[in-house]
Amino acid sequence: VITDERLDHALRDWYRIEGSQRAPEALLDAVLDRTRRVAPRPRWSVGAIPMQFGLGAVAIVTAAVVLFGVVWRVPSSDDRIGAPVSGPVDVTFHVIYHFEPEPAYPVAGEFHASGTIKGRGSFGDQITREADGSYTILRTLRFGDGTIESVMSVRNVIELSTSESVNGTFTIVGGSGRFAGITGSGSVATGSTPGSPRLPVGSRPERWIGSVRGVDR
Amino acid sequence: MNTGLIERAMNGDHEAFSIIAARNVDRLYGIARIILRDPELAQDATQEALVRAWRDIRSLREPDRFDAWMYRLLLRSCQAERRKRRAWTDRIHVLPIGGDDGIADSSATPSSWGTAVDGVLDRDQIDRAMKRLTPEQRTVLVLHYYLDLPVSDGAELLRIPSGTFKSRLHQARSILRAAIDADDRLVMPHGKEGVA
Numbered sequence: 001v002i003t004d005e006r007l008d009h010a011l012r013d014w015y016r017i018e019g020s021q022r023a024p025e026a027l028l029d030a031v032l033d034r035t036r037r038v039a040p041r042p043r044w045s046v047g048a049i050p051m052q053f054g055l056g057a058v059a060i061v062t063a064a065v066v067l068f069g070v071v072w073r074v075p076s077s078d079d080r081i082g083a084p085v086s087g088p089v090d091v092t093f094h095v096i097y098h099f100e101p102e103p104a105y106p107v108a109g110e111f112h113a114s115g116t117i118k119g120r121g122s123f124g125d126q127i128t129r130e131a132d133g134s135y136t137i138l139r140t141l142r143f144g145d146g147t148i149e150s151v152m153s154v155r156n157v158i159e160l161s162t163s164e165s166v167n168g169t170f171t172i173v174g175g176s177g178r179f180a181g182i183t184g185s186g187s188v189a190t191g192s193t194p195g196s197p198r199l200p201v202g203s204r205p206e207r208w209i210g211s212v213r214g215v216d217r
Numbered sequence: 218m219n220t221g222l223i224e225r226a227m228n229g230d231h232e233a234f235s236i237i238a239a240r241n242v243d244r245l246y247g248i249a250r251i252i253l254r255d256p257e258l259a260q261d262a263t264q265e266a267l268v269r270a271w272r273d274i275r276s277l278r279e280p281d282r283f284d285a286w287m288y289r290l291l292l293r294s295c296q297a298e299r300r301k302r303r304a305w306t307d308r309i310h311v312l313p314i315g316g317d318d319g320i321a322d323s324s325a326t327p328s329s330w331g332t333a334v335d336g337v338l339d340r341d342q343i344d345r346a347m348k349r350l351t352p353e354q355r356t357v358l359v360l361h362y363y364l365d366l367p368v369s370d371g372a373e374l375l376r377i378p379s380g381t382f383k384s385r386l387h388q389a390r391s392i393l394r395a396a397i398d399a400d401d402r403l404v405m406p407h408g409k410e411g412v413a
Contacts, residue, residue, distance in 0.1 A: 002219040002397055002398065007390060007393065007394060007397075008362075010342075010343055011343065011362045014340050014343040014344070014364050015251065015358075015359070015363040016363075017249070017340065018247075018251050018340075019244075019247035019248065019251055019363050020251070021243075021246065021247055021250055022243050022246075023242045023243050023245075023246035023247075023260070023263065024260065027242060027246065027260050027263060027264060028238060028239060028242045031238055031242070031263075031264050031268060032235055032238065034229055034268050035231065035238075035267070035268055036274075036368075037273040038271070038272065039229055039272060040226075040227070040272055040274050040275050041272050041273060041275060041276075042227055042275060043276060054395050101319075106232045125281065136313050143280075164237070166309075169288060178386070180355055193383065
């Protein structure tokens with residue numbers, strides 16, 4: 001039985017380590033970039049009401065333009081990637097991005113992608129478990145403008161119950177997330193650019209060319 | 218936090234706000250990451266909270282209450298991000314990627330997973346147990362164990378009664394304890410996994 005003291009100790013230790021992650025430099029840059037362009041709102045007053053309404057209207061129109069101006073492509077089932085793998089998984093995508101319509105501002109900056117992945121594995125003792133998790137593509141993508149071509153490389157380990165138990169056979173059965181993950185569904189590109197308050201918006205991968213390779217430990 | 222800096226920011230001094238943001242961004246990102254369990258969502262939530270802080274900084278009535286106000290903005294942003302995205306995903310460990318080829322040496326893999334905390338509990342167990350908690354329960358744990366806020370301050374931050382805060386804390390701890398106990402029972406004496 002776990003005592004309160006031990007649980008407290010373990011929790012504080014866990015938070016100390018988990019909370020020690022430094023924010024990516026691009027995050028602060030994005031914040032300062034966005035805030036530099038706007039002034040703090042005036043403290044609420046009767047005189048400020050018309051201004052609030054005016055800003056709200058501008059925001060709604062801008063959001064509508066952004067939302068409806070983006071062409072959302074949902075990748076087809078042909079984009080699904082699946083292959084038997086085992087142990088650590090190397091995933092390499094060759095991704096071609098296409099912005100349509102052409103962005104009104106230069107698209108530049110750093111983007112990070114993340115998504116979800118699903119796996120199923122079996123152990124020597126016939127226990128089969130599912131791994132349903134997220135992965136993060138740590139590779140930084142640097143975008144030019146207009147049509148973009150970039151290669152991302154990802155290396156993940158499917159975690160089941162313990163780190164040393166990843167020795168079964170796994171099949172990536174699909175996933176979704178930003179930049180479409182494995183299946184390419186639900187992709188969203190977000191980030192910040194020098195040319196827009198928050199970006200963009202919207203690129204969905206036009207197509208995915210991928211490969212999945214399993215590496216035995 | 219330096220109240221002089223905050224007052225300058227309240228007067229529209231963006232340079233002062235830049236210093237405030239730089240001093241807070243790591244801590245805010247750490248909190249968001251723990252609550253949301255997703256680095257991308259945590260970045261979005263942190264960015265939104267800081268931008269909101271700048272836009273609304275004149276609504277801050279007491280500069281010396283900046284930290285609590287900032288935490289409240291962050292928690293709201295986390296809630297908003299959570300609503301937009303899926304609530305929880307189990308995790309797949311990400312190996313560090315470095316170098317031009319984008320793939321790091323496997324020796325750079327975080328070795329901390331599985332490191333014993335006190336001989337029984339390890340971070341991996343805590344990590345799995347955390348998945349059983351609701352976002353609200355994870356939030357009270359963060360406020361209590363990570364920010365070391367007393368119950369009254371945490372409750373005020375969340376704008377809930379102290380009793381509710383205590384109740385969520387108690388529930389979260391009970392769930393964690395049960396999950397860790399169950400996890401322990403899955404491990405056979407010789408270290409191989411079995412079925413409970």
